[in-house]
Amino acid sequence: MNKTIKIGTRDSExxxxxxxxxxxxxxxxxxxxxxVFVKSEGDIDLTTPLTEMGGKGVFTKALxxxxxxxxxxxxxxxxxxxxxxxxxxxxxxxVLEREDPRDSLVAPKGTLFLDDENFEAFIATSSNRRxxxxxxxxxxxxxxxxxxxxxxxLRKVEDNGWDGAIFAAAGLKRINLDHHISLFLxxxxxxxxxxxxxxxxxxxxxELEKITANLNHPESELCTRLERDLLNEMEAGCSAPVGxxxxxxxxxxxxxxxxxxxxxxxxxxxxxxxxVNQSGDLGRMAARExxxxxxxxxxxxxx
Numbered sequence: 001m002n003k004t005i006k007i008g009t010r011d012s013e014x015x016x017x018x019x020x021x022x023x024x025x026x027x028x029x030x031x032x033x034x035x036v037f038v039k040s041e042g043d044i045d046l047t048t049p050l051t052e053m054g055g056k057g058v059f060t061k062a063l064x065x066x067x068x069x070x071x072x073x074x075x076x077x078x079x080x081x082x083x084x085x086x087x088x089x090x091x092x093x094x095v096l097e098r099e100d101p102r103d104s105l106v107a108p109k110g111t112l113f114l115d116d117e118n119f120e121a122f123i124a125t126s127s128n129r130r131x132x133x134x135x136x137x138x139x140x141x142x143x144x145x146x147x148x149x150x151x152x153x154l155r156k157v158e159d160n161g162w163d164g165a166i167f168a169a170a171g172l173k174r175i176n177l178d179h180h181i182s183l184f185l186x187x188x189x190x191x192x193x194x195x196x197x198x199x200x201x202x203x204x205x206x207e208l209e210k211i212t213a214n215l216n217h218p219e220s221e222l223c224t225r226l227e228r229d230l231l232n233e234m235e236a237g238c239s240a241p242v243g244x245x246x247x248x249x250x251x252x253x254x255x256x257x258x259x260x261x262x263x264x265x266x267x268x269x270x271x272x273x274x275x276v277n278q279s280g281d282l283g284r285m286a287a288r289e290x291x292x293x294x295x296x297x298x299x300x301x302x303x
Contacts (some may be wrong), residue, residue, distance in 0.1 A: 001207055004032040008063050008072030011037040012149035014171050018197050019076045021096070025215050036072050038062045064088055067202055074208060075200045078171075079193035079224055082200070084232035093209045094199040095224055097217035099170035101195035101245060103130060106157055106172075107164035107182040114138070114183075124157060124165035128262050132241035133188045134166065135264025154180060170195035189243030189258045189269075192227035196220050219248055222276070226255050229283025234259070234291060236299045244283070253279045255286050259295035268293045 005026055009019035016035070023033040040062040060082055063075040067090055079095060105111065113119045121138070124146035125131055131143045144162065146153050150171050157165040166185070172178045199212045223246035230244045236259070244257040253276050258269040270293070272286045291299075 001031060001211065004034050005074065005208070005211075006034050006036050006072045008036050008038050008066045008075040010040055010059065010063070012151075013175050014150050015076070015078075017174050018078070021197070022074075022076050022199060022215065025096075026211070029211065029214060031211065036066070038066050038072070063200075064090060067200065070202075073201065073205070074212065077198045077200060079196040079198040079228075080168075080191040082193075082198060084192075084228045089203045090200050091203040091209075092198045092200050093212040094215040095193075095217060095221040096197040096199070096215055098196045098220040098224070100173055101190045102169045103185040103188045103190055103194075104167050104169040104172065104181045105164045105183040105185055106154065106167055106180045108158055109163065111164075111182050113163055121163035124153070124160075124162050127166070127191070128239050128241040129191055129243050129260075130166045130188065132260035132262050132264045132267075133243065133258065136260060136267050137187070137264075139264060150175065150177065168194055189256060190245050192231045192242075192244045193224040194245075196224045222253065222279070223247060226253065226279065226283035227257075229281075230255070230257055230287040230290075233284040233287035234295065234299055240299060242295075242299075244286075246283075248276065249273075251276055253282065255282055257286050257290060259290050259298050261298055261301070266294075266298070268295045268298075 007019050007023055009015045019035050026033050040059045060077060066072045067075055113121050121141045122144055123134055123141050124144050126145050126147055135143065146156055146165055153165060169181065169184060172181055199215060201208050201212060226246040227244040231242055234242060236242045241260040241262050246253055246255040252273050254273045256271045258267055260267045268290055270286050270290050272282055274282045
């Protein structure tokens, strides 16, 4: 490929970092690249809660359009933002090695308040999944909505005097803001594919598919696929209070998932294990078992 590969990205610091990382990897393979910035609906409207914007595709539609119109050759996404149903002639051809998948708490005034079960803290997040798991653990806390890119949200936590806000650890680590992390939330089950980056192209571009396949990290691809299969089987979009995390343990893969009522009052969870070479259906099987437990009613509630 002699032409310059046009890489589409949102213009936040984190999205730009992700696109530059892909650009560098392609340059190391001998290809010329150029970043093309695209504004998404989720970047323009910073006040409407994500759940009210429909969740699905709010950060990705503008990049899909740019791909379909050939304004860009590939798009770089935070994989957790991509809807699990894709009716468009676009495909993910690489999942890069995953960064820390955990959620983390940024608490400017410290975390001692977590030890006081009578303290009525204000915690900021726009994610139903984080809200539900937090309230399940700390039922007397109040969740407040927060929008904006990483830097904007960090500023809002300080300015509003909230007790804390929940961030993906990966985002803070990638742009050297992880000194703001007060606590890693090891107990919170992350969003499917959290911490992973995905490369998406037009499905008929066989040449670019071959090139970008070099960026794929098989372990990250396997684990994120199982997590996203679970979300897809439950027909629960990005805004559903569902968490899923898969990891390798020797020759086995383990998948842990939770589904909750948005107010945190009810939680279903499941953990399944399978040999890696027989794990094809693990995500869907886990989803079906969660639904049997009663999680199907929770998904209905969200819809």
